[in-house]
Amino acid sequence: MSITRRNVLSSTLAAGAALASRKSLAQRTGAPPAPPPGRGGAHAIAVPNGSLLPWTTKGGIKIYHLRAEPVHHVIAPGLEIEAWGYNGSTPGPVIEAIEGDRVRIYVTNKLPEPTSIHWHAILVPNGMDGVGGLTQAPIEPGKTFKYDFTFDRAGTFMYHPHVDEMTQIAFGMMGMIVVHPRGGEGRRVRDYALMAHEMKIPIGAARPDPLAMNDFNVLTFNGKSFPATESLVAEVGDLVRIRFANLGPMDHHPLHLHGHVFEVVGTDGGVIPPSARIPETAVLVPVGTTRTIEFTARAPGDWPLHCHMTHHAMNQMGHDAANLVGADTTDLDAKLGRVVPGYMTMGQGGMSEMSTMRMPQPKNSISMLGGKGPHGMIEMGGMFTILKIRDKLTGDPGWYETKDLATEATAAELARDGIEP
């Protein structure tokens, strides 16, 4: 893709949608989460932009039903894709249970090809491991299989197909599993589940490219790119737990939280003993793993939570454009415009302009950067969200108004401290 095809979406539209979705999450998580009926005392997981898989109980067994199916999915306002997922979403709904639960999970295949489900890091009997051709016959289109097993231990796990994984995972088939300790935890925890994913979606296309090995240009938390990612919320002093999972095709993500020091308390292998935990501000979440972090919400504010790979905190962009930073492009537009109608040179002063420019926008694509913030454009995208901490949460937290705002230095201040700009 050429640099001229980078586009800008209506940031007002996106910001409005983000605000609306933030409100719904704040409403769900603004009060101490009471255990919903039938949850056996488990803390409810908050799934930004996502949902929990409902269940029924029959003879002491929890019954779940996953439908593997094509899904029409909105990454952010402006970019709609034809994905595959579960029960109408990508990633699929989070399966929530309690350690020791006996479960029966029905899987109906509504895809045009065979599939299966592997219960990643759950210690199941071999025949329940969900590997097509090895531990079971593939689930053919139209068929429904059943998996019977027990959640052996508490923790954060995943589910995904083990038939044609390259295509099915590229199209968005994956989900998280959260198993709570039996008996609950005896304290309030702000407990979040976030799944990282990446897709390569050529500008204007609606179908992720399953053959892509690099140049992924759509990076998501729970299927959404910023500014469509729902904020996380907490009150000062709350214990916050964030369960990260990564089932992207190729990339590991160093996920960084501002304003806090956290500890990695568990992986999909199990709990990390307290004596082995070290203070961190970023945690690498490799492909095919989960990492769970905990910290106390320290200070009110709007704190970014994002992948620290800069190209992963961006929206759709091409990686094969010429580097024009610092180039003198005088007269270039006029000359090139004769042979490339509509050509526009960009990026001579950096890429910041990608967030604010207005130009004809290719159909079905989102701008490379940004959402509207309280102090201008937030020049991030992709795998970026915000942890909104307030002293008291009452409905939509809105934007944080700080008393300690960084502002332009006055002449008197510069003179006082001997600074020559």
Ligand SMILES: [Cu+2]
């Ligand atoms: Cu990343």
